[in-house]
Structures are given as C-alpha cells and as structure tokens.
Amino acid sequence: MAYTDTNGIDLSGPTGRLIQTVDLVKNPAPQAIATDTVNGHVFVLQVESSATAPAGNMYLNRIDRRTGVRTGAMQLKGFGHGLAMGVEPVGADSYVWTEVGPLHVTGGGTTFGKAITRFRFADGEVLDGATIPAERKFTAPGSTSGTGPSTDPVHGLLTVMYHKGGDRHFTRYATAGAATGDWTPAGPTFVVPDGEDVTPAVPSPYPLEPKLTFQGFASLGDVLYVYQWAPYDKGEDPTVPSEFPGITFLTSYSWTTGLRLDRQVVTGADGLTRREPEGLAVEVDPATRETRLLFGFSNTTPGSEFARDVTIGWYPTKPAVDGIQVLSDWEDLALEAGVTPGAERPRGRLIAIAGTAYLQMRGTLTCSPGLTADSRVATLPHRLRPTRPVRQNVPRNNYYGRCVCRIEADVHGALWAYGATGDNAVTWIDLDGVSVAWR
Structure with a gap:
C-alpha cells in the first residue's frame, strides 16, 4: 500500500537514476554514497580487499555526477568498513564525513571504525586514520562498536549511527557545530525497536536469511530511512544463484514518535547482474532544487568475476503535475x-x-x-x-x-x-x- 511521508517520498513509487554501472578505482563493492551537488561530484566509499591490504583500509572515489567519469580517488588507511558517509561543500572543496579508527573487529573478521571524522577530499592523497588528532575524532557516548555519519543538507544536520547496549542508535547534531567540535545533540536519539531486523515474509524465489543486513541510512527532516538486505539463504542448495543475491528493503521511521512509518521492497535497478544494496544519501538536485533520497547498488562488472561497479537511483519528492x-x-x-x-x-x-x-x-x-x-x-x-x-x-x-x-x-x-x-x-x-x- 502506497504511503507518502512528510518529505513527499513514496518508497513504493517510481524512481529515477543518477549514475549507472560506473567503474570504481579498485575491485571490491561500493559501501556508502554521498554527493556534493554544488561542485558536481558523487562520492563512493569501497573497502580495500583484506586479502591484499590490512583490514580497515578503504578507497574514496570521486565521480562526475553528469558524465559518470571517475575524477579522483583517495586511500583511507585504518578507517573501517564504510557504513555510511556524508559530504558538505565548502567553496570549491568537498569535506567528507566518515568513520575512522580505532578499529572494531567483529567475530566474523569485518572491521569497522569506532569514531567519526571530517576531512577535505584531496585527489591522490593517502590519509592514515592513526595520524588524525584525537580532537578531530568523535565517538558517541556509550558506543561500543561500528559507527557511521550521514548528512542532511536541507536542514544542516549530521546523523551519527552507533551501537549501544546491543541496540542500534541514531543521534543528530548540527553539521556546522560538529565541524568545530560541538557535539551537542539536536533532538532526541532514535533507538531501533526490537524485531526490526527480522526478515519480513515477502514473495521470494528462494529462502531468505532470517535476519536483515544493515546496508546504510539517511535522514531528512523528521524521517529516518534505513537500507536493509535479505540475502538468499544458500545453505547447501547449489541451485540458489549467486548472481541474484536477495531482496532489498527500505524502511522509514519518525524521529518524533520513534515508530515505523513504512517498509517497502526496493524495485529500482532490478536488472543488474549482481544487485547488492549499498548506501543511502540525501541531496538537493542542482538543476531543479528537488530534494531526493539516493540509493546505491553494486553490480558485477561485465567480463570480470570479482570487480564491482556502482549504480545510484533516487526517489523524488515533488508530486506529479497533471498525472x-x-x-x-x-x-x-x-x-x-x-x-x-x-x-x-x-x-x-x-x-x-x-x-x-x-x-x-x-x-x-x-x-x-x-x-x-x-x-x-x-x-x-x-x-x-x-x-x-x-x-x-x-x-x-x-x-x-x-x-x-x-x-x-x-x-x-x-x-x-x-x-x-x-x-x-x-x-x-x-x-x-x-x-x-x-x-
């Protein structure tokens, strides 16, 4: 059933496209997305393969939002996994918010950053998280493991996701204040209710894993959007195809009430070869001034076995005119x-x-x-x-x-x-x- 939230977004409605099947600087899949519409950039984080580099290293790609051409990259050593990211334009520069070490390693070996930091994008530079001063890092009070930031450019807010007491928490801060070290919360903290990571019963050609995997988040006004994935439960069944890895969900929550507003299966970009959800972001389109919710997918690059590219779609907020x-x-x-x-x-x-x-x-x-x-x-x-x-x-x-x-x-x-x-x-x-x- 269609539901349009206070931002004008219907998660079951039509979607557009920003960029499609754009190659990244290295082979691994994208992890998080953000844009700088003032300077015309799309930014994509990807984890460097732990088979060839220490765990926790990432690459940050810069892509021209009109042509899809990659225009630069940075290497981020000791930063984490790329749960989420934010970007803010400052003149001709792009300042990037990401997670950063100290690192937290899960029982499965995945490495996440436990702090938040902000830095200027500089093409070709290698940035070592260990060299960033402590005063330029922020860890949410009580946070115990991985974290990640996301920017709301419409309301000037930075949302930080973190884990505390076994639950996923989200707290908003004024972006300008956080950039100067002022981490005063801007409103209440949202705690994901129990049971929200249980895979919904939806039509599927193959069994789904019972727990949803967190794939990113974004906040716009009073609405928090959470990106989740239910991979196919391959088990011992060799007939389950790896090229169609599961079903993607988008869930919206109210910051005011703490309640779920909507949850929908994401149908956009459904023809990708290996369609794996990666990253949410909010932007204001530079041409139309429309606020949009972006969602990313990784895909296997044609002719390769492991290399991934990135596709980014978006939900509109403006209503139809004359249908x-x-x-x-x-x-x-x-x-x-x-x-x-x-x-x-x-x-x-x-x-x-x-x-x-x-x-x-x-x-x-x-x-x-x-x-x-x-x-x-x-x-x-x-x-x-x-x-x-x-x-x-x-x-x-x-x-x-x-x-x-x-x-x-x-x-x-x-x-x-x-x-x-x-x-x-x-x-x-x-x-x-x-x-x-x-x-």
Missing part, C-alpha cells in the same frame, strides 16, 4: 560516428505515469552513407539508462515497403538500431514515437 512526474527532463543523446541529427536533434527524457516509469525520445537520426547492418547509433545519458533492455519499433526510410526498424537500449546506455542489411540501408530513423516502459 506526470518528470524524473529526468529532455537531454541530448551522444551520437556515434556517421550519425547526425535530423530536423530535430535526438533527445530523451524519463517520466512516470501512474507509478510506471517511461523512457521517451524525440528527434531524428540521419545515417550517412546509411546503416547496412545492426549498428550502435547513440549513447543515452546516465539518467536515462535502463537496467533491463528496452526496445521499440520505429519509422525509418521506406525501401520497397520496408519502413520500420527496431531500436534497443541496454544497461550501459548503448542505443542500437536493428534491421538494416546490405541491400536495405537505413538512412534515417524517427524517434518521435518512442515511449517504452523503463526500469
């Missing part, structure tokens, strides 16, 4: 060599109608001297790329009654045209009628 919710406005397609715009340049957008997202296109592709085989004709921007192939028949130049070809977009944004042959060249393609269900 239409614009998830990404008109944006030009990048054309391949030999393909040029016709009377109207080729563009695409993403909209939602009655809860279903649609990829729409307009414009004309002109192909010179003409396509004589199935060919890639353009690349979609990250905001429009589907995680399952989408296709539609479209008009083309008429040749002896053959006047239709098929276009298809894949997970990497490649737009292909199918149907051309050596004796039946495609010289133009009309995209004006494209409106296809997208996910």
Whole structure:
C-alpha cells in the first residue's frame, strides 16, 4: 500500500537514476554514497580487499555526477568498513564525513571504525586514520562498536549511527557545530525497536536469511530511512544463484514518535547482474532544487568475476503535475560516428505515469552513407539508462515497403538500431514515437 511521508517520498513509487554501472578505482563493492551537488561530484566509499591490504583500509572515489567519469580517488588507511558517509561543500572543496579508527573487529573478521571524522577530499592523497588528532575524532557516548555519519543538507544536520547496549542508535547534531567540535545533540536519539531486523515474509524465489543486513541510512527532516538486505539463504542448495543475491528493503521511521512509518521492497535497478544494496544519501538536485533520497547498488562488472561497479537511483519528492512526474527532463543523446541529427536533434527524457516509469525520445537520426547492418547509433545519458533492455519499433526510410526498424537500449546506455542489411540501408530513423516502459 502506497504511503507518502512528510518529505513527499513514496518508497513504493517510481524512481529515477543518477549514475549507472560506473567503474570504481579498485575491485571490491561500493559501501556508502554521498554527493556534493554544488561542485558536481558523487562520492563512493569501497573497502580495500583484506586479502591484499590490512583490514580497515578503504578507497574514496570521486565521480562526475553528469558524465559518470571517475575524477579522483583517495586511500583511507585504518578507517573501517564504510557504513555510511556524508559530504558538505565548502567553496570549491568537498569535506567528507566518515568513520575512522580505532578499529572494531567483529567475530566474523569485518572491521569497522569506532569514531567519526571530517576531512577535505584531496585527489591522490593517502590519509592514515592513526595520524588524525584525537580532537578531530568523535565517538558517541556509550558506543561500543561500528559507527557511521550521514548528512542532511536541507536542514544542516549530521546523523551519527552507533551501537549501544546491543541496540542500534541514531543521534543528530548540527553539521556546522560538529565541524568545530560541538557535539551537542539536536533532538532526541532514535533507538531501533526490537524485531526490526527480522526478515519480513515477502514473495521470494528462494529462502531468505532470517535476519536483515544493515546496508546504510539517511535522514531528512523528521524521517529516518534505513537500507536493509535479505540475502538468499544458500545453505547447501547449489541451485540458489549467486548472481541474484536477495531482496532489498527500505524502511522509514519518525524521529518524533520513534515508530515505523513504512517498509517497502526496493524495485529500482532490478536488472543488474549482481544487485547488492549499498548506501543511502540525501541531496538537493542542482538543476531543479528537488530534494531526493539516493540509493546505491553494486553490480558485477561485465567480463570480470570479482570487480564491482556502482549504480545510484533516487526517489523524488515533488508530486506529479497533471498525472506526470518528470524524473529526468529532455537531454541530448551522444551520437556515434556517421550519425547526425535530423530536423530535430535526438533527445530523451524519463517520466512516470501512474507509478510506471517511461523512457521517451524525440528527434531524428540521419545515417550517412546509411546503416547496412545492426549498428550502435547513440549513447543515452546516465539518467536515462535502463537496467533491463528496452526496445521499440520505429519509422525509418521506406525501401520497397520496408519502413520500420527496431531500436534497443541496454544497461550501459548503448542505443542500437536493428534491421538494416546490405541491400536495405537505413538512412534515417524517427524517434518521435518512442515511449517504452523503463526500469
């Protein structure tokens, strides 16, 4: 059942895309996400493999939010696992909030930072957590193990997650005050109620593990969002596939009442090869000023066994207008060599109608001297790329009654045209009628 919270977010509603299948500086999966919309960056934390480095080392990736190109990275030694992160712009700089050592090692060998710190992103630098002065580290009172921060850029708040007395706690602080060492709580502490980590009974092709795994959190106004994962319980059953590892949940709670508001299965980006939830964040879109809840997924990089990439989607907060919710406005397609715009340049957008997202296109592709085989004709921007192939028949130049070809977009944004042959060249393609269900 649909529920829209005070931020305007419906966890069962349509979602958009920020970046898709972006490669990271090292092989391991992403862990936490955050953005600096003022300077145009996406930041992604990933744990360095303990097989090749000491436990607790991480890499921090910086990615251009428009192109998906990685623009920098830092190595963070002795920081932890990357439970969550926050970023705040200060002029042209990005200041990053993460966990940091001293380290806590679980019985299973996973290493987490027990303190919170803040530092300026500096491309190429190696930052050793042991060299950060004690006055630049904060441990929540009573915290016993791993911790993590997340920023609310709308209300200027920093939320710190920590464990105390066997329960998961969340406390908010003024971000500006915390940056100067003032850790006065801004309101009550939220304690996750007992039983909230029990896997819900939901339809699943395979048995699920009985306990949910914590994958991140974010706070916006009076609502706390918690990201959780129910992996498939493989047990001794060899038929359970590893490439589809489980079901993802998003749960919202009220800071005021301490009660759960909603819990939904996350359906966005469902076509990724190995779809594992990694990280939540809040941002304000620099173009539309819309506040958005971001959610991340890792995925196996094609052609590799262990390398992971990152995909980030988002929930809108603005309501539909006349029944239409614009998830990404008109944006030009990048054309391949030999393909040029016709009377109207080729563009695409993403909209939602009655809860279903649609990829729409307009414009004309002109192909010179003409396509004589199935060919890639353009690349979609990250905001429009589907995680399952989408296709539609479209008009083309008429040749002896053959006047239709098929276009298809894949997970990497490649737009292909199918149907051309050596004796039946495609010289133009009309995209004006494209409106296809997208996910």
